[in-house]
Amino acid sequence: MSKLLVSRRRFLGLGAVGASSLVLAGCDQFDFLGDRSNQVRDVLAQANDLTYRVQRALVGNEVLAREYSESEIRQGQRPNGSRDPDTPEYLALKANDFADYRLRIMGLVENPASYSLAELRNMPARTQITRHDCVEGWSCIAKWTGTQLGPLLDAAKIKPTARFIVFHCYDNMGTGLTAPELYYESCDLVDGYHPQTILAYGLNGQTLPIANGAPVRVRVERALGYKQPKYVHTIELVDSFSQFGRGKGGYWEDYGYDWYGGI
Numbered sequence: 001m002s003k004l005l006v007s008r009r010r011f012l013g014l015g016a017v018g019a020s021s022l023v024l025a026g027c028d029q030f031d032f033l034g035d036r037s038n039q040v041r042d043v044l045a046q047a048n049d050l051t052y053r054v055q056r057a058l059v060g061n062e063v064l065a066r067e068y069s070e071s072e073i074r075q076g077q078r079p080n081g082s083r084d085p086d087t088p089e090y091l092a093l094k095a096n097d098f099a100d101y102r103l104r105i106m107g108l109v110e111n112p113a114s115y116s117l118a119e120l121r122n123m124p125a126r127t128q129i130t131r132h133d134c135v136e137g138w139s140c141i142a143k144w145t146g147t148q149l150g151p152l153l154d155a156a157k158i159k160p161t162a163r164f165i166v167f168h169c170y171d172n173m174g175t176g177l178t179a180p181e182l183y184y185e186s187c188d189l190v191d192g193y194h195p196q197t198i199l200a201y202g203l204n205g206q207t208l209p210i211a212n213g214a215p216v217r218v219r220v221e222r223a224l225g226y227k228q229p230k231y232v233h234t235i236e237l238v239d240s241f242s243q244f245g246r247g248k249g250g251y252w253e254d255y256g257y258d259w260y261g262g263i
């Protein structure tokens with residue numbers, strides 16, 4: 001790795017061909033780049049996969065996203081995407097100020113569980129001031145408070161076959177002609193256990209507003225805005241995305257966005 005004296009961003013910008021020749025010359029731990037045997041994947045998927053593996057190799061599993069100071073919070077978190085879900089399930093919870101909300105953990109786990117908002121708020125909390133980057137070209141620095149996902153995954157006892165964590169949301173994006181298209185997202189277990197991955201219920205010292213995902217939204221701080229699901233009701237451990245949406249691991253991924261979405 002020491003031979004890679006090029007910044008991560010520039011390195012990632014070189015593209016598949018430039019990156020692979022540079023890497024093969026410098027560092028043999030990247031031998032996955034030589035694997036051309038998988039004919040099934042399309043070119044875009046190969047590029048996404050390359051970005052994911054290169055970022056994982058370069059960034060390190062435990063590296064923290066930058067945290068900021070209070071004085072760097074310039075405005076409220078700009079709401080984007082769904083701001084006021086209108087599915088019946090969400091409207092019913094909202095009518096009772098989310099007193100009946102339960103966050104479920106299920107799928108490839110030994111101990112499926114569900115937690116009320118009060119239970120989540122009673123768990124050890126983490127507060128972090130981070131920058132949210134939306135692919136539409138804006139950023140916001142905001143203070144998020146919530147409980148780390150890692151201990152909840154431990155309590156659920158993940159089965160060895162689990163590879164990804166899917167977050168299911170209440171809001172309907174309204175683009176499906178025949179069925180509702182509910183927002184969903186996913187990450188791998190490395191991001192799931194990352195210390196800054198929290199189930200956030202607080203924003204800038206207040207209860208998380210509806211516009212920003214109340215009662216609970218996920219923060220995966222090393223990823224772009226669309227990887228920060230709002231209005232989450234279920235966390236599902238899976239070994240594949242094929243049964244969800246169009247199978248790409250997230251609502252926006254199904255429309256062509258990169259799955260890893262790292263910053």
Ligand SMILES: Nc1nc2c(c(=O)[nH]1)N[C@H]1C(S)=C(S)[C@@H](COP(=O)(O)O)O[C@H]1N2
Pocket residue numbers: 077078079080081082133134135169170171183211212213225226227228229230231
């Ligand atoms: N459930 C849900 N989560 C979502 C979205 C959404 O529309 N629905 N939009 C995503 C996008 S593109 C961004 S930039 C952020 C916006 O979060 P904010 O409204 O708190 O700024 O949420 C992400 N998570």
Ligand SMILES: [Mo]
Pocket residue numbers: 080133134135136225226
């Ligand atoms: Mo976004």
